[in-house]
Every structure is written in C-alpha cells, then in structure tokens.
Amino acid sequence: MxxxxxxxxxxxxxxxxxxxxxxxxxxxxxxxxxxxxxxxxxxxxxxxxxxxxxxxxxxxxxxxxxxxxxxxxxxxxxxxxxxxxxxxxxxxxxxxxxxxxxxxxxxxxxxxxxxxxxxxxxxxxxxxxxxxxxxxxxxxxxxxxxxxxxxPGGLFYRRDIFKEAGLPTDPEEVTKLLSDWNAFIDVGKKVAKPNERWMLANGEEIVRAMMAQKGVSNFDAEGNLQFDNPVFHDALEIVKKAADAGLISPFVAWSPEWQGAFGKGQIATVMYGNWFGGLLKRAYATADAGKWGVALAPASEGGSRSFNxxxxxxxxxxxxxxxxxxxxxxxxxxxxxxxxxxxxxxxxxxxxxxxxxxxxxxxxRDPYYDGQNVNEIFAPVQAQLIPSTLNQLDSAATLALQTAIDNVVKGVATVDEALAQAKAEVKAKM
Known part of the structure; x- marks a missing residue:
C-alpha cells in the first residue's frame, strides 16, 4: 500500500x-x-x-x-x-x-x-x-x-494489456507508475496502438477527475459559473496532450461502440466511480474476469488522488x-x-x-480483479474526497463542457476557444 x-x-x-x-x-x-x-x-x-x-x-x-x-x-x-x-x-x-x-x-x-x-x-x-x-x-x-x-473513484486498468506493454500489473505498482497526469500520458504512449487500442475511453474522465481532486465544481456555492477557474484550462491541456498522442478513443461515451470496446480489449484504462466495476462484470466485459485491476487515479498538482x-x-x-x-x-x-x-x-x-x-x-478478494480487495482503493478515496457543489444548471454545464472536450480532442478548437464557447453556452441559460 x-x-x-x-x-x-x-x-x-x-x-x-x-x-x-x-x-x-x-x-x-x-x-x-x-x-x-x-x-x-x-x-x-x-x-x-x-x-x-x-x-x-x-x-x-x-x-x-x-x-x-x-x-x-x-x-x-x-x-x-x-x-x-x-x-x-x-x-x-x-x-x-x-x-x-x-x-x-x-x-x-x-x-x-x-x-x-x-x-x-x-x-x-x-x-x-x-x-x-x-x-x-x-x-x-x-x-x-x-x-x-x-x-469513490479509481482507475480501472487491464492487467493483461499492461503486461503486454512491459509495465507492472500490481495495483500498488500501477498507482506508483501513474503518479501524475504527465506520467499517465507517458505510460499511455507505451500502451496505445494507432486505430486499434487506446489508453483512455474519453477525455471527460480526465477533466472530471481533475476537477474533483481540486474541489472545483461547475458552479460555486453562490451559483457562479466556474469555467474561468484554472483547473478547467489545465485539465483541457492534459486532454489535448493525450489526444495529440493518440491516447483517447474515438468512441462516444456510453454509445454501443464505446461499451463494446471494453470487451474487445481496446481500452486500457477507465476512470469512474467504483460502480463502473459492476458494468464491466455484467455488461461490458463479462468474459474478462481476472484481467482487470483497480489503482488510484493520477494525482493533480498538490497530490490529491481522490475524486467522487x-x-x-x-x-x-x-x-x-x-x-x-x-x-x-x-x-x-x-x-x-x-x-x-x-x-x-x-x-x-x-x-x-x-x-x-x-x-x-x-x-x-474479488476474483474479477484477480483477487484484489478493491476497497483498499475506494475506502481511502472516499475518506479524502472533496464534496461537489450541486447546481440546477449542472446538466447544461456538463453538456457544454463535454462539447468543449470533444472539440479539443478533435482539434477543431483550441483550449481557450473551447472554454469560451462552453462558458457562453451556459451563461445564455443562466
């Protein structure tokens, strides 16, 4: 540990x-x-x-x-x-x-x-x-x-893909390997294969994890939109680096193609709450018992690795x-x-x-995770996570932010342009 x-x-x-x-x-x-x-x-x-x-x-x-x-x-x-x-x-x-x-x-x-x-x-x-x-x-x-x-969130990873890439597969060693977001990109370059396999399913996972690690929500407690907070710019810059390196899959999140990619071994890691394991086991990767592990997400500046x-x-x-x-x-x-x-x-x-x-x-010790006790990941994460601030316009902000992420991944907008557009979309509904 x-x-x-x-x-x-x-x-x-x-x-x-x-x-x-x-x-x-x-x-x-x-x-x-x-x-x-x-x-x-x-x-x-x-x-x-x-x-x-x-x-x-x-x-x-x-x-x-x-x-x-x-x-x-x-x-x-x-x-x-x-x-x-x-x-x-x-x-x-x-x-x-x-x-x-x-x-x-x-x-x-x-x-x-x-x-x-x-x-x-x-x-x-x-x-x-x-x-x-x-x-x-x-x-x-x-x-x-x-x-x-x-x-409580973590990084689900394919042990077999990491082994094939010559990387450690033990959860503690993977946690050390993926120490921060730049390390995540460096490791992803060893894992990804052009048009065949990707390190990450969607750039949204990076943004949401980094926001939560910094304790930043779409809106603050007074209802002010937070897209000007540096964490959004920093997160989208990491997304851009990952996209430029070919690490992010082309699949739309939650689409049939996206879901099917997990069972086909096309996605090496995914960052969501512990509940995502239930989807892997019973829907997306039912034949892959023993191939998955769970580690901590990469740390943001300041060292936090927790997110909800x-x-x-x-x-x-x-x-x-x-x-x-x-x-x-x-x-x-x-x-x-x-x-x-x-x-x-x-x-x-x-x-x-x-x-x-x-x-x-x-x-x-869960056999799906090769006998790993994943609560050793999720319990400390829950203890350290920063609660989010909820707002009635969260859905609108999330959709606008997803569009910004997609535009950065596709290279049709710079980080600044994508954020400006997202901010304008949400402001119009406030």
Missing amino acids: TSWMKASAAAFAIGFGAMLSPPAEAQNAPDTQISGTISVWTWPNNDRTFAALLPTFNKAYPNIKVEVQGFPAAKMAYLNNLQRGMLGGSGPDVAMMEINMMALLRDRPQWEDLRQAPYNAGEFISNFAPFTVANVTLPDGKIVALPKHTG SGGDYIGILKTSKNKEAAWAFVKWLVTDGESLKQQYQSDDLYPAFTPAGSSDWINY
Whole structure:
C-alpha cells in the first residue's frame, strides 16, 4: 500500500470510528405485518439490482410487493418522467435521485419529510457519509431522501494489456507508475496502438477527475459559473496532450461502440466511480474476469488522488398510497446488511451507510480483479474526497463542457476557444 493510501486509510479508520454510533433505529426488527404493493421508479441498471434484491427483501417483509420500473437515463427520460409524475400526482411511491439530478429535484415539495414521524430518519441520518447527508437535507432541516450509495473513484486498468506493454500489473505498482497526469500520458504512449487500442475511453474522465481532486465544481456555492477557474484550462491541456498522442478513443461515451470496446480489449484504462466495476462484470466485459485491476487515479498538482463519481438517493413521494410499506423498503434498502452486501458484491455499489465499512464483506478478494480487495482503493478515496457543489444548471454545464472536450480532442478548437464557447453556452441559460 502506498504512503498516500496508508495515510488516507488511517484517516478513514479514525473517521469511521467516530461515525459508528449504533444505528439503533435503522436496525429495528422488520414488522412482517406491513403489507401492500408499492411502485419504485429508477433507471437501468438499478432496476435489475432491485429485482435481484427482492427475494431477500421479501424474507424480511413477505407481505410487501414491490413493482420496479426502470426508465432509460438517456436523453433525460427518467428525469422527465419523474418530474411529470410529481407535478401531475401520478408518480410512484418511491423514486430514485442520481447525484446530478439532486439540485433539480430535492427542493420540490412533493417529497415526504423523512425527518418527521413515522420515519424519524433524523435519529440515524448521521450514520451516512456526511456529504451525502448534506445533499439530502434542506436549509430548514427537511430530509427529502436517504443516501443509497456513493461513487469513490479509481482507475480501472487491464492487467493483461499492461503486461503486454512491459509495465507492472500490481495495483500498488500501477498507482506508483501513474503518479501524475504527465506520467499517465507517458505510460499511455507505451500502451496505445494507432486505430486499434487506446489508453483512455474519453477525455471527460480526465477533466472530471481533475476537477474533483481540486474541489472545483461547475458552479460555486453562490451559483457562479466556474469555467474561468484554472483547473478547467489545465485539465483541457492534459486532454489535448493525450489526444495529440493518440491516447483517447474515438468512441462516444456510453454509445454501443464505446461499451463494446471494453470487451474487445481496446481500452486500457477507465476512470469512474467504483460502480463502473459492476458494468464491466455484467455488461461490458463479462468474459474478462481476472484481467482487470483497480489503482488510484493520477494525482493533480498538490497530490490529491481522490475524486467522487456518482452516487444516488431514494425518497418517498407525498402521493404514495402506502407510505408504511414504502418506508420499509427504502430503509431496508440502504441500511440492511444483507441488502448492502448484495449490492456491493453483485453490483459494485459502494454503501453510503458508514457502519457497513466495518463489515467483513466489504473487504473481500474479488476474483474479477484477480483477487484484489478493491476497497483498499475506494475506502481511502472516499475518506479524502472533496464534496461537489450541486447546481440546477449542472446538466447544461456538463453538456457544454463535454462539447468543449470533444472539440479539443478533435482539434477543431483550441483550449481557450473551447472554454469560451462552453462558458457562453451556459451563461445564455443562466
């Protein structure tokens, strides 16, 4: 374990010890007499995750029927359907909120206040990661949802490709090798093959990681656009270096071609939250068990290697016809040990519920990663990450920034030109 990881792990252990107050309310025995049918709205692949969890849930609550509906995340279909349902009073009993939707959705009056009886979430909300608690708590104290999972980020890499290039494959050695972003580019030149294999899937991964490492969001707490912050210019310059060296794939992120590239061995590394491992295992690279490893992302100036990438939340709508059953499902989903274990080991979903960090199941040697305990990466990352500032125009800013990244990668705009255009696009919507 590197010195950074050891120091971070020590801080993580101290912080966890302070947060492990007994979650008495969360651990109450289930009331098997609660009955009825509830609807839950989410998106792929959460719909599959929930479906797989239901047999375990029904052992605790045999008389509750859960109907799960997943709306595609593409083109904001889920968000649009949920907003229409909330406004028209035809929404579900229970709904998910992805972190990028939080600023748009959390202030809506249609959410139940989980602080109030009979929920009383205030009695155990401190058992969730502090930044997730801040995301679900309004200025007046209302708790609109419970945190489900977080997205501590890392660098997923192909051990076999690194070995072929004559590079180390052990996670600790890869972490040392990719010490900073310039080192990442130097290593990428040894890995990439023109029109055949690339070091990185998309330049957006570099920008998002560098922003998070510096604690810079699209907007500051006062709602000011931050595209003039030096981190955006610096990150796009790294993207340009990587693109000029032929390290970035030509595939559009999340497109079928992009997804297929992982299973074909065309992508050597990818930087997202720990949840990306679930996509590799069950969708993108199902035949590649043992070929992947996880290391820390390259460090930005100042030494930070932590970044958050994703996370989601789950709440109850006031229009729910069976709030008792809805609450039983929500609380069980995000605090029950068996639920969290299954989500982590089957779908690589990192629990926001901090007492889970002391469980044996979160520190297991995963065969998909050649027996690596990837929590040795993700736990210190979560302990050191800087929370992002959420804004209702985050989606617009993200789209504008992605266009800027693509234009730099394609060489149709300089870094300054791309940022100026992105800034103008977002300013026009403010």
